[in-house]
Amino acid sequence: MTKKIITLNEVKRNNLRSVLDLLLRSDGLSRIEIAGKLGCDNTTVSRAVKELIDRKIICPGSKNGSSNGRPRVALQVNPGGPLLLGIALEPDGISGVLTDLKSQPLRVEKIRFRNCSDQQEYLAAAVEIIEKLQLAAKDKVAGIGVTVFGSYHGTDAVLEKAAALPILNGLKLRPFFSRCTTEEVIICDHSVALATFLTRREAELTTGDVMLINAGKGLGVVLLRNGKKLFNRNNHGGEFGHIIRMPNGPKCACGRQGCLETLVSTPAMLQKYQELTGKSISLEKLASEYFSNLPDAEKVIAPAIDILGTAIAEQLNNYPVDTLAISGDILKFGTAFCKRLQKSITTSLFSLSKENLKISFPEIDSADALAIGASMLAAENYVSAFDRITDSGE
């Protein structure tokens, strides 16, 4: 008897989740359109819709268009519904966003540092941002996502190898952020936050097998199948940046030598430029010198393209996918860079991996992509934890 009740509840929750998931990815759908997309009957959809409306998670939008003479009422995610916090921890600062369930930013808070040398100071800034956003949310926060650089492990999500800001090493992320909220804290690395952000915007990344490479200050890889992330234990992508390319090469923050990150990350390229010319320049300046075909920029970037291209091709030869997407700060080097990188990759591919492979370079069009990606993960967690919502309402 008990078993049957649980099963029925499960079915109900799955229906709610499926309807909401569709609405999160659209600008509004009618009940009939939802039923068509889910391949189920109108009664099931209407029940799920009624419950989501009663809980103020979705709401009917304006009537627009018509089918068969009847006005079409598009349902949409309630802009006045539950809110989420996304926090991005970066070496040079912290960003926080307050978003609705659809991850539209309602408020942004940022604190930037110039060489922060005190963990307490850094964490106090994080707390300040969270408190400001919680105040703005007026008790409507339903979840919090935190994205971090470096690596973390275990239930406490203990941070390590935070090379760009070692004062954070040893920080127990989960207990620390749990003190700031009554909601469950979702922790993810930067690659997973960006993958979450990009898959919501780029429909092509949600079909088939996708390898998403994030290349910038660090390098990460996330594999996806039909939009679902694979092999990302604890929301952590693979350590693409720490595959060793030059066994006796430059010392890496991970304690080894010659990792990919020491050769082709943006800081590595800037460092190499400085060694070559004695000048310290910004990434934007290096990009503009590369556009202008200046020889020093070319000397730094050309070998980096080949090293990165071969490394990506090796990943693809191991895991042939339908789509390779490369994103991150490295795209600042422009289309000529992307074309050369694409050529370098395909040169080293086996025919099987090359077959039907699509290569794209999706731009990240928001300065707050990391924080928004973290809030999207918190939203996904909120939706998947519907047990709490439905059970408390029964």
Ligand SMILES: [Zn+2]
């Ligand atoms: Zn390394």
